[in-house]
Amino acid sequence: MSKTMNRGQGGEMLMERTLKTQTGNAVIVVGSDGTARLRAETDRVAKIKAAGAAPAQCGPEVPNAPARGAVRISNPRELVPGTTDKYQHAGWQKRSVMHRCDVFDTMRAQALNAHAKVKAKNKEAVFEEPFNAGQVSMARHYAGLHEGLQSGDLRGTSYGERVSGGGGGVDAVVLRLAARQEFEALERKVGRGVAMPMRKVRPSKRGAGRVCKMISDLDAVRAVCLLGLSMSEVLRKYDWTVSSRNSAALRAALRDALDRMQGYGASTTASK
Incomplete structure (x- = not known):
């Protein structure tokens, strides 16, 4: 059995022990807390943690969350006072905004990858969005209505801002009914036929x-x-x-x- 010392991605000291087995050598990694894992398992966990890491430009307060899935970032901008065509970063402390990717982000990324291959052969190829901005916005609004209705929480929709516990608010039951009616109206516009x-x-x-x-x-x-x-x-x-x-x-x-x-x-x- 051989033993080596190594430093992990987080700076912690790791001890690697190589054990001879009937099928070959197995590398066991022992962390500073005494936890022992096979090297393959350690590498798998490290990849999961890396995939859940928040982009640095979004700020150190954003926690790492492997279950969050893929994300995209955007930089909010605002018009520079006194100008008509100059914009500046509008994020707090110049930080970017992080959004969870949905299926439309994934399909656009796939379309961009496919276009890159076509572009390599044909320089005049023009990229066509799989769905335009209005279509994507409507899809997300429809999905937001459904999620709010299923969970009983409409705060993430346009109805959420109108719910209030004070005298000036609208009853949550009324808003839920309005959201349900809008959701059903959107589905009626789609129809049940085959395009x-x-x-x-x-x-x-x-x-x-x-x-x-x-x-x-x-x-x-x-x-x-x-x-x-x-x-x-x-x-x-x-x-x-x-x-x-x-x-x-x-x-x-x-x-x-x-x-x-x-x-x-x-x-x-x-x-x-």
């Missing part, structure tokens, strides 16, 4: 010979906005073949549905 882009996909291209379920517009909206499923995951859920053709048809149907939720007609920029 043309999905119907245009030939049965032979839908499930590669399997019996697959037709995906209604409301199915797509609920799966993506409420369950956080990607295009590929929705297709698998309904036994469709995952292909660029089917993903594009589903994305077009979802874009049209989100436009209707905003009060617009069918999207004219949906992918074909």
Whole structure:
């Protein structure tokens, strides 16, 4: 058995012991608190901690939280007083704002990666957003209404600011009813039919010979906005073949549905 000393990522002194086993050498790491783990397990835990680390530009007060998942950061800006075209960082102590990533952030990141590969071959390629800002905003508003109604907490929605315990507030039950009515009205705008882009996909291209379920517009909206499923995951859920053709048809149907939720007609920029 051999023994070495090493310093961990947090600065603590670690002791590594290499034990010979029938299947080879096993490295055991003993921390300063006496906890012993296999090196593979120690590396796995270290990766989880690193993934949950808060970005430094958001400030040291933000705790590390592995369960938080992926995040994106933004820098709030405000117009410099006395100017018309100059902006300055508006964050407290020049700090960035951290947002939890949702499925729309993930899909945009995937689209950017795919575009980078196309751009390497074709310099004139232009990036097209999977969903425009209005569609993403509506999807998040719809998801926020659902989460608030399910949890009984509407503080994260536009209704939250109107709840008050004083005489000037509106009764929480009334606001919950209003939120429920808005949620149901949005779903009525979506409808329960199947969008043309999905119907245009030939049965032979839908499930590669399997019996697959037709995906209604409301199915797509609920799966993506409420369950956080990607295009590929929705297709698998309904036994469709995952292909660029089917993903594009589903994305077009979802874009049209989100436009209707905003009060617009069918999207004219949906992918074909």
